[in-house]
Amino acid sequence: MGTDSLIKSLRGEGITCGLTQGQSTSFEAYLADPQILSKLSLFMDHLQIWNAKMNLVGKATMEKLIERHLLDSLCALTIVTSVDLPEGPFLDVGSGAGFPGMIWAICEPKRTMFLLEPRLKRAIFLKEAARKLELSSVVVLDKRLEQISGEISQKYLSPKCLALSITRATGLREVFLNASNPLLEVGGVAVEMTGVDRDGQESCTGYERPDRFLYRIGAERIEHAVVVRRKAGLR
Numbered sequence: 001m002g003t004d005s006l007i008k009s010l011r012g013e014g015i016t017c018g019l020t021q022g023q024s025t026s027f028e029a030y031l032a033d034p035q036i037l038s039k040l041s042l043f044m045d046h047l048q049i050w051n052a053k054m055n056l057v058g059k060a061t062m063e064k065l066i067e068r069h070l071l072d073s074l075c076a077l078t079i080v081t082s083v084d085l086p087e088g089p090f091l092d093v094g095s096g097a098g099f100p101g102m103i104w105a106i107c108e109p110k111r112t113m114f115l116l117e118p119r120l121k122r123a124i125f126l127k128e129a130a131r132k133l134e135l136s137s138v139v140v141l142d143k144r145l146e147q148i149s150g151e152i153s154q155k156y157l158s159p160k161c162l163a164l165s166i167t168r169a170t171g172l173r174e175v176f177l178n179a180s181n182p183l184l185e186v187g188g189v190a191v192e193m194t195g196v197d198r199d200g201q202e203s204c205t206g207y208e209r210p211d212r213f214l215y216r217i218g219a220e221r222i223e224h225a226v227v228v229r230r231k232a233g234l235r
Contacts, residue, residue, distance in 0.1 A: 010071065017075050017215045026078045030107050039106045039133050042072065046132060047097060050125050056097040061063070069218060072224060073100035075215045076193050077107055079226050080164065083211070086164035086185045088115060093145050093176055098126055100166065100193065105130075105138050111163070115140045145179045166191040177229065181206040186233035196223040208232050
């Protein structure tokens, strides 16, 4: 899709999604960067082509893909980057078709972004998208989090230096939180993108009390939530 069409679809959504003024300003700043817009547009076109062949995100128009996935990812990013984060890489657990990890990598190209996707066909799509968009900061790993936590530390990182671990696949919260904690720097965050009907307020071992942020997307303005848990310890 053209960059102009993408801007038209997204401009002004920061305010209407219920973001704070500061978060909405960050949202609009991403849209003001022509390189980010160009790569977002290329990625969505690339996704639509591959989706016709291997059903990455189901049958959906470009407008619905933008609403359900791209806009959701951008809102979550502006919320997460509004909290204090350490310097360091991000990890997207269960990246699927690249939401939110690929979108975040486009918008925050100076951070290394690990995309963890155990389904081989989707991992191949992600690698090809990163190559096509020249995203040298993206590392795609076709394994599960509980399989590779040690590998990430040994091969790519000094131990415990992730700034952030995120997932949209909230069915395995305990596995996600337990496996992410050893990889996070003290003060780093584990983030869940979820619906408002899920309880995200309970405390978890190894983390400070969570913060829950709400926003609205789609024509019906359905509420979504981002739950942020900061790794506990002395900084």
